[in-house]
Amino acid sequence: MNKSITNPKKSALDPIILNKLLEKYSEESSIKKWDMGASSSSDISVQVQQGNAKQLKGSQRNSMTLRVWNKNNQVGITSTSDLTSEGIKKAMKGAIEASLFGNEKDSPEFSSLAKSELEEINPEISNSHTIDQLLSILKKAEKELIDTHKSIDSVPYNGLNESYMERIYINSEGANRHMKLSQSSIYLYAKAEEQNKKPRSAGGIRINSNLEELDIDSCISETSDKLISHLDYKSIETNKYLVCFTPEAFLQLISAFSSMFNARSIIDGLSLMKEDSLGNQISVPNLNISDEGLHPKNVGAFSFDGEGTPTQNIQLVTNGILTQLLHSEATARKFGVRPTGHAGLGAKVSVSPDWLVVSKSESEMDKDESLSIKNTIKEYILIDELSAIHSGVKASQGSFSLPFDGWIVNDGKKTSIEAATVAGDILKVLSSILKIEDEQIVTHQGISPHVWVENMSITGEA
Incomplete structure (x- = not known):
């Protein structure tokens, strides 16, 4: 013992x-x-x-x-x-x-x-x-x-x-x-x-x-706080809602579609992106996404990947533009760039992100500057955690349909949602972001602020 x-x-x-x-x-x-x-x-x-x-x-x-x-x-x-x-x-x-x-x-x-x-x-x-x-x-x-x-x-x-x-x-x-x-x-x-x-x-x-x-x-x-907040619950109507993703939920969604930034997935035809997608606008202009395996808050950080390449912090999306990809030695050679330190050694060398960091570009404005999680808004859905990621995401097509835990907020009052599913297309979500909160929050899977998205399809379940 x-x-x-x-x-x-x-x-x-x-x-x-x-x-x-x-x-x-x-x-x-x-x-x-x-x-x-x-x-x-x-x-x-x-x-x-x-x-x-x-x-x-x-x-x-x-x-x-x-x-x-x-x-x-x-x-x-x-x-x-x-x-x-x-x-x-x-x-x-x-x-x-x-x-x-x-x-x-x-x-x-x-x-x-x-x-x-x-x-x-x-x-x-x-x-x-x-x-x-x-x-x-x-x-x-x-x-x-x-x-x-x-x-x-x-x-x-x-x-x-x-x-x-x-x-x-x-x-x-x-x-x-x-x-x-x-x-x-x-x-x-x-x-x-x-x-x-x-x-x-x-x-x-x-x-x-x-x-x-x-x-x-x-x-x-x-x-305890989350559980207590879910005791008083109600069903919601199927409709399109203003949605606020918590940092955890938004990171879950981005991670589910990380093949967008994965050079191996692009070469294999398993990504929404193509080999010529670099430089394309894929989201609202004030969104930045980076992969920062060397971030001091990443307690599982190794200084090199499976091929011995040094781990590097890579800016994937800058001002909404796809600027870089994650590479192994082989994919970097094909793209004519240097490997980024994201390879796993195996029968087929894999590529995967280390520690995603979502941030707001200081040079760009939100679509809606009035939104804030601290303000009273008539009605919105606060999504806290997504479920069934493996079965509910079609990464190569960009679509998702995922059960979630969360609350409906009316005039500042939070009421737990009995059961519901959020569905959409990841590129439409990224282009429908109304506001990215200033405060970045560290989670066990990366860093992100709260992110507001308009007109998201929510299916209520009786």
Whole structure:
């Protein structure tokens, strides 16, 4: 029961040993070009139910992806969780065999930035805790949350986690990347029910680099306040409404359509954008969207990606214009630009955003300067959280239809919406933004202000 993360101060991956093994086996196999990305994670997590332990888990995971280039410049790729000498030897053999089936005409290369200087990130590695300690903290949080209101009867979904992660990238040309970090998170999702009413629920998440600084109290308060606000609910009519997205909800929506900024998705025909879309106006002129993996509030930031490219902050949308894309080495080569540090190493190199930041351009005006979340507006919908993202979004078409949690606000009074769905087209949404609030709010998934959008289709459900 007293299991803790194995000494987080000590590296689970040794780049010197791994490099020597790969040099040895590649030389024995007459392979002159290779690269390897590896990761290791150790974590413990607990869940509770009515003051008792529900689930206790401890795990350690290792993974490695190895690429080799044969004499014909064909690439073979293999992955393994066995990072012993024998495991790496087998991986090398498997990659060499796989290279015989590689495409000579479309071969990936090393990132041109794999040996360039990295942005200095020195995250403090937290001291490890035992499962008993995590269990005690979560039990206390569960009780405090239930005690905040008489109608809150349980916290059916919850979790407290402490993780330690390492990442390595090395290649035959001398690239050598190594970084480690720690992370703690808490998730509370509570349920409440009043007489003759349907059960209601709400949740909150907090993430930090160490357990001591994890803001559990604010997670309890947020969950309780949201849940209490949902107890008094009503159905709404199907109609078009003025909608205000909370920072969390707007980031969810943008993330669901991040293929717009993804060069890999564009090349594969899975994006709304085309190869010649750069420079196009895709939203109102006062919207800026950037991907800032190096932002100090991003506690999960690594300084390099799966190909060893330094992580970079990229301005994707500037004054409503699509200005840059997220690239791997291969997509950057096709577009004639430099890789951006957003690649994941695998059988097919993927591209994905790190930490989206939405902001308001100082040089442009809102469509409606009178709107403000602090002012009294006759009627609008406040959307707090979107659901069913995977099934309700057609990213390549731009359409979405998503259930949401939120409130209808009349003359300043918030009333929870029993059940409803918001639907639309992402490009129409971006062009229908009336106002972007000044205050940027940090969430667990990025940074955004409140964003107001006109004439959104809301379907009420009885």
